[in-house]
Amino acid sequence: MGLLTSIRSSISELFAADEPKRIGIYGPPNAGKTTLANRIARDWTGDAVGPESHVPHETRRARRKENVEIKRNGSSVNIDIVDTPGVTTKVDYTEFLEHDIEEDDAIRRSREATEGVAEAMHWLREDVDGVIYVLDATTDPFTQVNTMLIGIIESQDLPVLIFANKIDLEDASVQRIRNAFPQHETVPLSALEGDNMDEVYDKIAEYFR
Secondary structure (H helix, E strand, O other), X not given: OHHHHHHHHHHHHHHHHHOOEEEEEEOOOOOOHHHHHHHHHHHHHOOOOOXXXXXXXXXXXXXXXXXXXXXXXXXXXXXXXXXXXXXXOOOOOHHHHOOOOOHHHHHHHHHHHHHHHHHHHHHHHHOOOEEEEEEEOOXXXXXXXXXXXXXXXXXXXXXXXXXXXXXXXXXOOHHHHXXXXXXXXXXEOEOOOOEOHHHHHHHHHHHOO
């Protein structure tokens, strides 16, 4: 009986190893999460994950791109990308009004965005195998939301890479992000321009294999 159990366990582990790792892309609104998700998906599959926008909370439901195989240095890693809504402590419908969106639509969007934040937190606690945490390198990273999310990721014992996005902008500071979260590796990039994507893919292959 012990031998049979051992064989079944070995078979289960073999098939589990072949399954794609679910990698959640997290971070605050407008950090460039969907831009990065689309960059990765297009580079390796030719398809996009979802629409990109300067309007906050454009991603209000988690979107998933399955079986993204990233090949680096003679080996490969197979992941499912989960592009999650930007996490914030409050979604105010007036944010949408500033982008010439009608009030009814703004209220609907704010409700959907609030539900999306709850969904993103569920994914983080239950359904991801690793995290790519995207931060806007032009803004202060030391916020309540970022500290809380990094703490949850650490409590879940998930592998995490911090990506300092928007390094193409003049006031970007990668070191400010490194100083805020020195316990984790920070990789600079511009998801929009495609800067430093070779290192991004090297690190994804290393951390999420």
